[in-house]
Amino acid sequence: MVNKQTMHTEEDIWRILENVCDPEVPVLTIQDLGIIRKIKMQDSHSIEITITPTYSGCPAMNTISTQIRMELAAHGFTHITILEELSPAWTTDWMTEKGKEKLSAFGITPPQYTTKNNPREWDAIIPCPRCYSTKTELISQFGSTACKALYKCLDCLEPFDYFKCH
Amino acid sequence: MNSNLLNYVLQLADNGLIYGHRLSEWCGHGPILEVDMALSNIALDSIGAARSFYQYAASIEGNGKTEDSYPYLREVTDFKNALILELPNGGFADTIARSFFFDAFQFHFYTALCHSTDKQIAGIAEKSLKEVTYHLRFSSEWVIRLGDGTEESKQKIQAAIENIWTYPGELFEPSVEEKALMLEGIAPDITLLKSSWNDTVARTLEEATLQFPMSKADAWHHSGGKKGIHTEYLGFILAEMQHLQRVYPGCEW
Numbered sequence: 001m002v003n004k005q006t007m008h009t010e011e012d013i014w015r016i017l018e019n020v021c022d023p024e025v026p027v028l029t030i031q032d033l034g035i036i037r038k039i040k041m042q043d044s045h046s047i048e049i050t051i052t053p054t055y056s057g058c059p060a061m062n063t064i065s066t067q068i069r070m071e072l073a074a075h076g077f078t079h080i081t082i083l084e085e086l087s088p089a090w091t092t093d094w095m096t097e098k099g100k101e102k103l104s105a106f107g108i109t110p111p112q113y114t115t116k117n118n119p120r121e122w123d124a125i126i127p128c129p130r131c132y133s134t135k136t137e138l139i140s141q142f143g144s145t146a147c148k149a150l151y152k153c154l155d156c157l158e159p160f161d162y163f164k165c166h
Numbered sequence: 167m168n169s170n171l172l173n174y175v176l177q178l179a180d181n182g183l184i185y186g187h188r189l190s191e192w193c194g195h196g197p198i199l200e201v202d203m204a205l206s207n208i209a210l211d212s213i214g215a216a217r218s219f220y221q222y223a224a225s226i227e228g229n230g231k232t233e234d235s236y237p238y239l240r241e242v243t244d245f246k247n248a249l250i251l252e253l254p255n256g257g258f259a260d261t262i263a264r265s266f267f268f269d270a271f272q273f274h275f276y277t278a279l280c281h282s283t284d285k286q287i288a289g290i291a292e293k294s295l296k297e298v299t300y301h302l303r304f305s306s307e308w309v310i311r312l313g314d315g316t317e318e319s320k321q322k323i324q325a326a327i328e329n330i331w332t333y334p335g336e337l338f339e340p341s342v343e344e345k346a347l348m349l350e351g352i353a354p355d356i357t358l359l360k361s362s363w364n365d366t367v368a369r370t371l372e373e374a375t376l377q378f379p380m381s382k383a384d385a386w387h388h389s390g391g392k393k394g395i396h397t398e399y400l401g402f403i404l405a406e407m408q409h410l411q412r413v414y415p416g417c418e419w
Contacts, residue, residue, distance in 0.1 A: 056294055057186075057214025086218070086289030089296060141300055142204035146211060150200065166296060 007044045008075065014039065017049075019071055023063045024145050025163075027106040030064055034094025037085050046079035047072060052090045055146040055166075091115050092166045103163055104129055108148065111165040118165045126162050128153035136160075167226060170343040173246070174353055175223045175287070176236060177341065177392055180247035182216030183237055185209075185268060187403055188255055197258050204304055208265075211297040218290045238411035242401050243394040246341075250333035252391075252400040256326070259312055259319070263326035266305040267334045270366045271359070272298045275337075278354035287352065306370045313374025324376055331378070335387025338363070344392070 008016075017036060022028045030036055030051070038050035049068055053061045065082050072080050092111040100110035109129045113119065121141075125134050133155035141164075143150040148161040189209035196202025220233040250268060255261045276298055279291035312323035338360045340348065347353035371378045390396065410417055 053214075053293070055211060055214065056218060056290075056297060057210035057212070059210075086293050087285070089289075089293040140200035140204055141304060142200070142207040144203070146207050146297075150203075 008041065010039050010041065013041065013047070013072075016071055016075055017068065020064060020067045022060055023067075024060045025103070025106070025108065027102045028099050030068070032096045032099025032102065034090070034096070035064065042079075045077055046081075047077050048081040048083060050083045050085050052085050054090050058146055060145075090166075092163065095163075107160065109151070109160060109162045111163050113165045115165060126151055128156060128158065129160055130158055131156040167228070170346045171284070171352065172223055172226045173341070173343040174347050175219050175226065177246040177344070178287075179216045179219030179223060179236065180245050181251060182212045182214075182219065184245070184247040184251040184400070184403065186212035186216060187407060188251065188253075189261075189265070191255055192261065201258075205261075208301050208304065211294070211301065215290060215294040215297070218293075222286050222290070234411070238408050242396055242404060245396065245400060245404075246392050246394060247400075248333075248336050248391045249388050249397055250330065250336065252397055252403060253330070253333070254399055256329075257322065259322035259326040260329065262305055262308045262312065263323060263330050264333075265301070266309045266370070267330065267367065268337075269298060269302040269305045270363055270370075271334065271337045273302045274359045274362045274366070275354070275356065278356075278359060281351075281354070283351040302366075309370055309376070310374040313371070313376040320375070323374070327371070327376065327378055332387050334363075336389040336391060339389055339392070341392040 014031065014036075018029050018031060020030045022030065022033060033054065035051050035054065036049065037052050038048075040048040040050075042048070049072075051061075051065070051068070068082060069080050093114045093116075095111060103110040107129050109126055112124065112126055118124070121138055126136050126138075127134050128136055128151075131153060133153055135154040136151045137154060139150040139152050139159065141149050143161045147163055147166065149164050150159060151162050152159045186209040189205045189212065192202065192205040193209070194202065196205055216237075217233055220236050223236060224231040224233055248268075250264060253264065273295070276291045276295040280288055280295060282288040282291065309323060312319040314320070338356050340353070340356055344353050344356075348355050367378070
């Protein structure tokens, strides 16, 4: 067998990073979340990935960086640099449609608006991910993680998480 | 090395750390589960922003410094946080009063800081502003809920506000280093934020049916935090926070 290190294309890297999921919301890949901003390959061993943190104190970011390193190391990269880019600040507008569908199926209501047209909370219509009723109420702006708010469905009475439009 | 910049970045970091630390003390002690989670979430945002500032400080100073050098290995007099943030939590109303005053400041401050000519500072501000907007909404809603609630809740939040009103004034007082950075457009002129802060505070207190003589806030206030002159309370926070690193230097897990 010829042990040949093939040069990956940028497209390959995007595909490789599809394997990295958010540890808190495991149905979402980091690409669904829009965390990866840039990929720069120097050669077949060196790569630079620019990511943007979701929330400032989100503990998932450390785990995500480690997972990116492990995934790239498994594909022959030995010099992996992960850079953090703060501006423009991460927004749920970057979340993919596929990601939103996966969230919904997982039982978390995905962002219903874009940051541009996000109404005040009392005007927002946040459907229940279980019975799809739109008769729901906000319990708390702060849910089980920084990115989620806690709602309650007034029809099926189940509490649920809403991935905040941020 | 730009020592004014380092001093300023540490000031911003220390505010975030000490505020976040105090709020984190509510974890497991909140009056209801939702409030417990909210305060812990806000603590996390605040410490997260502090971390970004500490990382930046370490890159300015070099010399083997890391983001951990500042919170764990400095003395009380090296900390530059505002005094209002190190005061003990008191009861829930006291914590809410402090949060409300500080969140209102942070909201206007970060809005201005987004225009800093220092790209790293502006980036952290842009990110944090989105989070601070939630914090201010949370603390404002609680001020209104307590003020316009029962007789007892109203009395408690009214007392809390009166107890703490001599502290926020310090937030609008630039340090010498800060004044130098204002000329370069790195630091916003915080003296100009006072009137927007007054408006935000007055509007919410009115909605909460609370009395707060705004003029009193200009009369006299505590200060010294930016120069490292602290209340006795900061030492106790650091004793707890730094214990592990002091006893087992360089300890990691």
